[in-house]
Amino acid sequence: MRRFFKLSIVAFLVSFSTLSFDSSQTSAATLPVSQAIDRQNNTIQSVEGYIVGKPTSANTVITGNYPDDYSLAIADSRAETNTANMLYIQIPSQFRTQFGLKSNPELLGEKITVTGNLTAYYSHPGLKNTTEMIKQSEEEEPEGPDEENNAPGSYYDSATGKTGEALKTALHNIIDDHTEISYSAVWEALKATDEDPNNTNNVILLYTGRSQSKSTNGGNPDEWNREHVWAKSHGDFGTSMGPGTDLHHLRPTDVSVNGSRGNKDFDNGGSPQGEAPDTYTDNDSWEPRDEVKGDVARMIFYMDVRYEGDSGELDLEVNDRVSNGSAPYHGKLSTLIEWHNLDPVDDLERQRNDIIYNDYQHNRNPFIDHPEWVEEIWN
Structure with missing residues (x-):
């Protein structure tokens, strides 16, 4: 019985070590959509982009009459219309009320940061198992020109x-x-x-x-x-x-x-x-x-x-x-x-x-x- 207990402890420590130090699956850098599309390797990444619609197929993204809150598409430009330049985002239940386009159609064109696994969704470059979604307005915007007179500030x-x-x-x-x-x-x-x-x-x-x-x-x-x-x-x-x-x-x-x-x-x-x-x-x-x-x-x-x-x-x-x-x-x-x-x-x-x-x-x-x-x- 004592020997079995010791073996169990060793097995637990090996398992814990594996879970704790496999840092190759994550990255702290926030990626633009173009890089996220090219990096579909199931790693956990944060991606920043503009909401450009809701995907309904590998080649179709709609911008109105949304049937549900389950997904959205983001791109590096809010004017993007080519699905090849979009990343499809899976929205889990805890984020649907806040980020689903059926419930929040006014989000179209807004910038967000999303964290999850870079992997195919709708047979298209995507991000699944989403763990975090943040509106850009909740983050500090990059400092740039003064909006009133277009004169640069501290830039x-x-x-x-x-x-x-x-x-x-x-x-x-x-x-x-x-x-x-x-x-x-x-x-x-x-x-x-x-x-x-x-x-x-x-x-x-x-x-x-x-x-x-x-x-x-x-x-x-x-x-x-x-x-x-x-x-x-x-x-x-x-x-x-x-x-x-x-x-x-x-x-x-x-x-x-x-x-x-x-x-x-x-x-x-x-x-x-x-x-x-x-x-x-x-x-x-x-x-x-x-x-x-x-x-x-x-x-x-x-x-x-x-x-x-x-x-x-x-x-x-x-x-x-x-x-x-x-x-x-x-x-x-x-x-x-x-x-x-x-x-x-x-x-x-x-x-x-x-x-x-x-x-x-x-x-x-x-x-x-x-x-x-x-x-x-x-x-």
Whole structure:
């Protein structure tokens, strides 16, 4: 009897040790939805995203007339409509009264943090065995611009009083390590960042200025696609997450106009492009219409400061030449400074900066918030 008791104690201790120290199944980091979709390995994770509807099948999410409170779908953008970019959440009974969409339809578009096992649900990337659900409003929001006058608060404190390389380094450290999204997710993000304020069903195309239906994105003539303002061949980063999907330099453009621009540097002169009004081009440069010259310049300046070669990333640099080819450089600096001064920051640029900061990447373009810093760095 005594021997049996000792064996039981040993077995209990072995079991307890196994349960207590198997830390490989959990992680303290909060994931964006895009990473949770890619990490369907049954580990326990916390995921943050916007409620975008209720799943009813692997490929269907509804946004009204909810039949029950048993599940919801979240995404990195509240405007997401592609189920491939959504994570399906199983809602256990203890959370249904507070988080089920049948009981709380007003939650659509709200940001939440959910903890549970990353595993398939409805035969779709999901999170099950949910142990915690928290509304974003119950947590501390990231500190950013003052909502009344759009002026940054403490976001830029570490850059205050600096000039030249010291300012550039401080700004890099502020805007570095943003949330990255997939290239497929860029489609839906641009529908939010570049929405026509006079027609919410449309986006405004960068080079033509045309207002066009959000649903006409693709690769055919007169559709719109994703333009890399810092040409993706300048550094050869393609469409990989990071510079290839950074919304601060991605804009919707007419397919054929995008093809005409190709990977040309920016400079004055050339012949009329033909399809895009007030746009000129030659064999090595592109001059957009006056209304977006400053937008283009500030996007190029952002890319220079954001990608400085640390953490295994590319070191992108703006220079005062054209024909940069596949080198990680973009020009022409003197022309871009001229355009920055010619076309000041407008409300659409500010709004776009806010949407990227609040809903997607959680970093800002400092040259939209502080146009004077262009001269402080590139004088």
